Amino acid sequence: MREKVVHVSRVEPKPVTEGGARGTRIRWLISKEDGAPNFSMRYFEIEPGGRTPRHSHPWEHEIFILEGEGLVEIGDREYEVGPGTAVFIPPDVFHSITNTGTGILKLLCLIPHVD
Amino acid sequence: MREKVVHVSRVEPKPVTEGGARGTRIRWLISKEDGAPNFSMRYFEIEPGGRTPRHSHPWEHEIFILEGEGLVEIGDREYEVGPGTAVFIPPDVFHSITNTGTGILKLLCLIPHVD
DSSP: OOOEEEEGGGSOOEEOOSTTOEEEEEEEEEOGGGTOSSEEEEEEEEEEEEEOOOBOOSSOEEEEEEESOEEEEETTEEEEEOTTEEEEEOTTOOEEEEEOSSSOEEEEEEEEOOO | OOOEEEEGGGSOOEEOOSTTOEEEEEEEEEOGGGTOSSEEEEEEEEEEEEEOOOBOOSSOEEEEEEESOEEEEETTEEEEEOTTEEEEEOTTOOEEEEEOSSSOEEEEEEEEOOO
């Protein structure tokens, strides 16, 4: 297992196309492919007006907002978030993230290895 | 298990005092105490000239640099890092982080639950 040191700008962004996502890109910064044994670090960019799909799954999210303004929906609650906000979304709770600002919403979202 | 949404400024910083650390503070943003099932998100601030101890342990780090300039030592290699750099440090490899800039070095460091 080797270390990895990479700038986000060197990692290819891929569109998120699963149900209901709009204007959202993902970059996998650290993942199983790098030998990470337990969890993966992903970097998301959401365009103004864009959003991730409202969905749930049996694993958690640990999120940190880097830039921009957004609304995070978790279950039946909504939270305004901005740079420096950390968000824990438990497993099996419906959630979505919407960009409510005028710039790109940038955030890290980490998940455990799920298979 | 409940969600958690918190701004970093609302989480108390604690000095890191283990062997050799200088000018380093940690804020536990998401941890077992919040019900996180698999891994913890910590926010570090390292003062100019400060550093984390050189040490190793049987769990990995997944790091993202938020602000500042630093040098990350991993085994016998060194990497200059800045905002937007992601770093994977495998288990059981000696490592340290030194602030080489004039501002505070701010970073996220995530670890799996280890007990």
